[in-house]
Amino acid sequence: MESYELTFEPDDRYNAFLAVCKKAPYGKGKLSGIAVAVKDNISTRGIETTCGSKILKGYIPPYDAHVVELLRNSGAAIVGKTNMDEFGMGTTTENSAFGPTLNPCDTGRVPGGSSGGSAAAVASNMVPMALGTDTGGSIRCPAAFCGIVGLKPTYGRVSRFGLIAYSNSLEQIGPMGQTVSDISTLMQVIAGKDRKDSTSYDRPYTHTPVADIKGLKIGIPGEYFGEGVDPKVAGVVKTAIDRLEELGATTVPCSIPSMKFALAAYYVTCTCEASSNLARFDGVRYGPGADPKKSWHEAYKEVRRAGFGTEVRRRIMLGTFALSSGYYGKYYAKAQVARENVKADFARIFSEVDLIAGPTMPSIAFKLGEKSDPLSMYLSDILTVPANLAGIPAISVPCGKAEGMPVGLQIMGRSFDDERVIDAAYAYEQAVN
Amino acid sequence: MAEDQVIVGLEVHCQLDTKSKLFCGCSTDYRDDGPNTHVCPVCLGLPGAMPVLNKRSIEYAMKVAKALNCTVLHESEFSRKNYFYPDLDKAYQITQYDKPLAEGGYLEIESDEGGERRIQLTRIHVEEDPGRLVHMGNAERGKYSLVDYNRAGIPLIEIVSEPDMRSPKEARKFLNKLRATLEYLSVFDSDKEGSLRVDANISIKGNERVEVKNITSYKGVEKALTYEVTRQKNLIRRGVRIERETRHFIESTGITQSSRSKEQEHDYRYFPEPDLRPLHVQSWVAGIVLPELPDARRERFVAQYGCSLNHARTLTGELKLANFFEKIVAADPQGLSTLAATWIADTLIGELNYRSMSLDSVDAAQFTELVDILKQGSITDKSGIEVLRIMLDQHMKNEPAEAPAAIVSRLNLAKTSGDTGIITAAINEAITENPKALEDYFAGKGGALNFLVGHVMKKTRGKADPGELNRMLVEALKKKEA
């Protein structure tokens, strides 16, 4: 394969990048020479990969994540690794051990998270497209806050091999870009079966977006416009939904009663899985080393205490507690029941409608430091976590502004209906631009 | 059940003899290679790596399940067992918890009272082996440990029995039978170091049970349990209550030691492994073709070769031994079976154990030749043993192997039948040298004849046929009396 080199020297005033490849190699193919930024929890051979955590400082993976291999094979230039909330645990990218990323639309505000670095890199035109990961909204939230497009694909559509796991059963790698076409192009490259990820499906994406939603039925869940949703944001999104009707879709009101338990189910599941996933960071094999003069459990404690940030420690402890003997049935098992209920609600709604639409986030981007209390930050995930619990595809596409800040329209579809979700977003984007 | 009845249950972990590890493509053939040479991102637990189930290991485990009469569950799944230890790279072991591969089943063993006894099984599940710590340094220069992940991810099968065994000896028989069964299924190689690990639950009826961990050999099981029986019975006799606890077996001293520290009391926080899909393999069971298993082979040895039940049990108790026997008698089953069974079961095994040699070091063709010579009656049993010992010693000392016939002729071991002159001379010498024995014989003391036989044997260096020698000696004595 012929190899070329892309010079990449961005003016990274938003702290979007944790690592930059000034001379990024690339080859021939669909993405030949296109600069693609990769979230720092996706393994890149030879490029430091930290998940925004001190505990992985200096860790250089000896292998590429499957999606990175696919990007390289299609000619893309991997130009750098983007900032994120430590291990994906956050909604603002303020939880990075390497400083927050700023929102290019207003540097006094957060870019959203946890894929805030990827969103800022795209929104500020440093790169045309990037990879993010979405566990409970981590692609869609920063896409909405920064005014770009972001897709959480159907669970299993994109290989997670090489994604440093936070919550395996919820998260997906997905595309972020300036246009829906970019999202579609990235999906063509990254979707499909990978035998290294046993949860991936043989459902490649070969679609080219079509701006046609005539005759589609779109469900509008009351919960997405209820309490806790900023009326100004709701107003912008309602206008966008009117636009979808003008384009030939019909809308019907619907309801997701299980949303009452969605956040609890989400936080129990992700903290449980995280407590197990993050246990391997002990300083024995990679990252800052454990003190060999200490007994192993003393050395472990020291490495983990120094290496993990506050929010990560909080979630590890929550998950450890929820899984412990005597509490499993009360928390983890119950969360899985709630999750089944969310799936059932979506299945019921999707037996009558083709898509579901609503706001991506209940508000515009927060001011830096505004969400200092963890609980209020968790609450802001309410509109994005249902798609992760159900495993369905969900896209956020810019649909106007409130208080001068971007607002995202979220469109969700049936499992493996990523194409239709992309088409609807494309139709909207083409109509308004 | 007697008042102080011993109750034993076993948890047996065996490495499945697959080519690659349970969740990655790394080779399992690591024993002759340097540390950390059979590793990849998956079995090193590198961030982002994901397990991919080795289908072959499930097939192997299902063979075992079928052979042990277990029920393969409609749905089984892998779970994470979370705990910190430096040999555990992910800080969790992927194992099976509440949905194991198979449940129930049984294994028949020869009971202490004779006859067969069924030991019921609880479950069978599949899991990954952790890595291995190598302890270095010493008290003066500082102790430290190195970790080798070559073993990490080797497929293990865990077979859990009900508390159905009634003595340490039965536990050993269970283990031997289990080993034989796994070997017959070609899913396990007991010769590989560390391929078997056993945890045992043992109690005296009406008392708390104690778990003994860290037993790594077949003999160790009987040793550890015998020690525990004595220890627990002594405590009960002294009126001390038995605590429910975990103890470790120290192989070198043969004792068990309480692992009293709180750190050992883990809460493993099991939950389903989200990176693997549930298994639905029940439908495979019908397609599994089992080979002949130890019980069937034992019965066939009795029927086909006329082996005694005991010989048949011994010979079929190990796959290699059974194969060896059939190889030896292949050319002449009619003529050789009884002799071969006797010589292998009663003599060869003992001589090999004495030398800590494995059956692999015995050349089947040469052994056949020896049995053939014995069949022709041209040497005595005593000479036969001498020849066998020479053959084994030569192998052990790496000396060139001599054929049995060559050894017989070099040492002039051929029976002296036909050459009665040597026997006659020996008899005369023995009588002359032992006038007291002669007197005793005439006085009717029973032991005297045997005493004289022994002397003649010694003088003929065991070459004389015992029957012939006896006849000639009695005749000579009659002449003396007359």
Ligand SMILES: [Zn+2]
């Ligand atoms: Zn491996």
